[in-house]
Amino acid sequence: MLGWHVPRPDEAMLISGGKRTGTPFKIIIGHGSFVLPLRSRVSYLTLSMQEAEVAEECVTKQGIAVNVKAVIAFKVGADPEGIANAAQRFLGSEDKMSVLTGRIFAGHLRSIIGSMTVEEIIRERQRLAEEALEASKLEMSKIGLVVDALQIESIDDMGSGYIKALAAPHVAEVQRAARVAQAQADQASAEAEQLSQRKQAEYERQTAIARAGFKAETDKAQATAAQAGPLAEAQATQDVLDAQTELAQRNASLRQEQLVAEVLRPAQAEAQKIKILADAEADRLRRLSEAGAANDRVALDQQLIAQLPEMLRAAADSLQNANLTVLGGSDGLGDLVSGLAAQGLNLFEALRGSVGQPDARRGDGNAAASRGPNGADLAALTGGNGGSVAGPPQPRPIEEGRKA
Template identity: 30%
Template sequence: MALDLASLASVRAFATAFLSSEPRLDILIHNAGISSCGRTREPFNLLLRVNHISPFLLTHLLLPRLKTCAPSRVVVVSSAAHRRGHLDFTRLDCPVVGWQQELRAYADSKLANVLFARELATHLEGTGVTCYAAHPGGCCGSDYKQYVFGGWAWAWWCISDTQRISLEIMTLQPRCEDVETAEGVALTVTGVAQVKIMTEKELLAVACEQFLGKNVQDIKNVVLQTLEGHLRSILGTLTVEQIYQDRDQFAKLVREVAAPDVGRMGIEILSFTIKDVYDKVDYLSSLGKTQTAVVQRDADIGVAEAERDAGIREAECKREMLDVKFVADTKIADSKRAFELQKSAFSEEVNIKTAEAQLAYELQGAREQQKIRQEEIEIEIVQRKKQIAVETQEILRTDKELIATVRRPAEAEAHRIQQIAEGEKVKQVLLAQAEAEKIRKIGEAEASVIEAMGKAEAERMKLKAEAYQKYGDSAKMALVLEALPQIAAKIAAPLTKVDEIVILSGDNNKVTSEVNRLLAELPASVHALTGVDLSKIPLIKKATGAQV
């Protein structure tokens, strides 16, 4: 039966022919594939069509027969190149040009194989049909593995599979909480361990087999659980005293027990130390108090014994000291007695010599005193002469000082006063002259003003006289009328302060009527002549009002 994976029609024809001629299908292996590229009449590039689309279609067409013949399987031959694949669904129909794009398209098709196999396996779970994606390996089909550390090696792209694993030192902090010891005391123990993957070829291969593809944290977790398990088991076999008092031995025991199991993983324990040991019931503190009390008791006993030995030794030393002191005091007394006797003999001789020397000294002192007195008298005479000379000089100095401090200043003061008096006299003279000049100037100014005012007044009077002479009685009348308002105002001023006037008369007396008539006619006459309105005066207003 012919099958062309570059054509979907050929795939469907092959499936129809196979199903009609073959009753069983136990295994379906998709091994055909290409690495060069091109295009077909259908969508998608040729490489993706042959490597993935056609195997995908063929699998679904034959899937019912596979289920009927279960258990059966589907094997999709992929490649390690799928790790460099990246499916971009917007570019699946784009042309592939050049070897770089062909390599990328090949990796994309192999990634599609892996994804298809995984999804199909999930979909067929429980049907008896299993699905696998396989990497065929190198061209020679060898399963040889090469481990390289601290160096380099060749790796063929798309053919060789390379993976990395860290050889750095990993720090672990195992912690076991509330683990019961052999005595049933719950302790919490924390430690610090330094581990790393061993580089011996066999052990490195074991480590790679165990941890290749895992990150450092996953490796740490595995080793940490192993160490904590051994730490718990060892804690259950020891007493609190063994754990607490000898931590190094405890850590060494954990390291020796855990090392074989960790070594079978290719891991080496470089160091393991106990960081802290504590409990929640104060057992350790109580244990410490007991040990402290024992140590304190031993110390007190040691101090007491030392004080006892020191007291005994001190008493022996005091006794020896007193014996030596007695012997020494006896010798000192003998020496002192001989010294006093010798001292007395020496003192007697010394006193004799001293008396003789004293007499000779007093005699010589008297002679020296006489000489000193004579020299003192001579000195007094010389001092007296010098004193007289000094007093003479002092008199001359005092006379000059009086001349300099009294007479000369007095003369200078008299001369100063005289100069001040002469200056004051000149000042008064100048002030008097200035004042006289000021008065003369003021007088002249006032005389000019008076003269000007007189001339102006004379001119005014002259003009008035000429006017009076020209207009005669009319000018005089105008002058009188001009003065009448002032006269009337002066006359009426006292009346403004009078509230009322009472006139007393008899029955046949005409004074009252005449006064009333005058008061009634007076305001109009005065107003006509002078322009002064006497009716506004309260008293006149009241009188005329009463008349009306």
Template identity: 25%
Template sequence: MVFLTEYLGASNLVPIIITVVAVVAGLAILSSIFRMWKKVPQDKAMVVTGMKKRIITGGGGLVLPVLERTDTISLGNIQLNVNTSQTMSSQGVPIDVAGTAVIKVRNTHESIYAAIEQFTGTNESQIQNSISEQVTLILEGKLREIVASMTVEQIYNDREAFSAKVQEVVGTKIGEMGLELKDFSIKDVNDTNGYIRALGAKQIAEKKKDAEIAQAMALKEESIKKSEATKEGEKARLEAQTQVSAALKEKEVQEAQYRSEQESAKAKADAAYEIQKSITNKEVIAAQMEADILKELKQKELQEAQLQVEIAREQKQTELEQRRAEKTREELKVKIVEPANADRQQKQAQADAVKYTRIAEAEARAEARKAEANAEAEAKKAEAKAEAEAIKLKAEAEANAETVSGESRAKAIAAVGLAEAEAIKAKGLAEAEAMEKKAEAYKKYTGAAMADKLIEKLPDIAKAIAEPLSQISDIKIYGGGIDNVSDNVPTVLAKVFDTVQSSVGIDMKNIVMADSLEAKTTKNVNVTGVDEVLNNSIGNNSKAGK
């Protein structure tokens, strides 16, 4: 049993052990892979040799340790300074040349293999130093060969051609080594014998000579141009003098013409001034006349406005009186007429005679007033018509005497005058018709109507008779004198009645008595056109009843 238990426990540990071993083996394999993985930057190239020859650039790859070898070479630019001293030119002149070259390993597999084969070293730095040394030697040798084939003047004056020739010769040579010459430039060309300086002096002398010749030619051309300019200036001066003389002559002719034209224009202007002055005087007179007419029209308009205000006031007063009369009639109808309806049938026969008499007299008075108003209206109408005709004739006479502009103003004035005349005409017609109607009404006045007018004035007559008594401050009475004082007003009033009867034939006493009798018998009389008379009668009857 113990053995079996131990066996079963050992059996349970086997999977765990296998798992641990697998994990350790996996980690070991991954670690080995990471160690074998080589990364190469963009500016470098790695050459792998051993099992399989290959190149890795700008990336990474697996390299088996022990079985494979790696060499790294730079693909970047390498700058080299190349100097040659005392190099003989084709003329035998020793010169010193200093230049700068830029080279690099060409980024192709063939070039990289060629470079790694020819330039040895244990690391990248040794390989780059080897490239710099060998290429510098090659450049110096080729540079000496090229200098020996050219003159000093060619080298000094045409450096671009010299650099191009160096690149052509050296580029082919180092291209076989897997390299390329990116650029070559000459920094300086010099000699210790003063040959180049002598060339400069000669050129300077030639340049000075050329400059002197050019200056002499310029002076010559300047002198020639000055002479030509002087000649042209003199010619221009003479031409200018000729033109000035011609201009002066033309100016004198023009001045004479101008003076002649000015005198002619002045004469015309004087004549035009006189004509315009006459026209202006006429216009001033016309304007003054027009102003007077306008002033007169304004005055007439003011008078017309005042008259319209007065007419409106009278119309309002008439309407007020009519309303008051209507109110009085309504009050009388309520207070007196309706209570008197019971007695009206009984006394109708007695009142008919007096009623119709009063109606006739009231109608006569109304007709007289109407005729009077018509007469006044006709008179005003005739007067307005005559005035309008006079204004119209005056405007037409003034219009015929003016110029075209005066005619327009005269027509405007005539139009205003006609409008004013029409307004005055309308007013005059109304007043004339009123006067005419009033005159006709006066013709139709009967004795009763005249008596009615006199009765209306009796209170004023009595007031005038009693007025002197009101001025007496102190009265002394002796005996029966008090009766004389109290009877003074009735006595004088009775004498007035006698005077009216003797002068116009109207018996005021009988009329008053008849009126009193009518007041006692007539209480409800309402006939269209005579409301005022009947209302007075009803009022008198009411007082008599009381």
């Protein structure tokens, strides 16, 4: 529309012309305005952020020259007074704002750095920036500018080595700490590696032991399986031998009992019978002997007869405890007992004969001694009972005495 003007958001529109009080021009920000042609004039002042750099050589309180670099961010003030001040000074030559701002701050930096040491400048950069802003605030407001930020970029001792010398102890300490930390890190790494190797070696050892144990168990199981057949066969053979041994022992026990029943007990019974018969015979002979006690021969026979039961009893006792093997069963046992009885009678006759031999040489004087009280022959008396005792033919010493 003709005569209607609208400024940009970062601009201030200045309308000059006509009669005004206060400011010499009308300031429009953020909206449009109608401007009469030929009667008014329109100008624009930027309100955007601008930048100024400062690189100034300064001397510290210690007399050490340093080069300070800083950056200033500023703009035109947003209030009407600031816009009016800036428009009156920079309208049409806004580039001069950066130059003038840099010079203003360079002067203030020289003044502030001259009252500080290098150490303070290095340690207290924020203080330096704040003091510079505070010192320049009045001047900047007079020219309609506002500083948003001031940043100290670098401080250089211009080759004197002072700053480097200040940093040397700290650098050395830092380097020492770094070396110590690196050594500790290397040691920790070595210890960790050695621990890992020890653990790996221990694991390998345990694995080898476990493998050896498994192999031993496997070998043992295989050997046991291989020996199972021979062991079972040997056990079966041993069982057969044990059964055969037990059977043999049972057979031997049965045979022993059979021998006891068939041989020993009948022998003991027969021996007891012989003993009883011998006692009876001895008693009968003793009575016969007592009947003819007047005869010396009868007395002698009585003594022999008295000894005969003892001899027969001794023989029976020896048979009772003897371990004999009798052939022929009960018949052989009867023959044995009959032979023993016959031998006892033969012994008796032999003793009678040996005692009666002197009488036979003297004639028939003692011939009657071989006879009993009734003139019966003693040999006939010993066998006249017709008992079970039998033996070989009896010697006849009386008849031999008669022939003599």
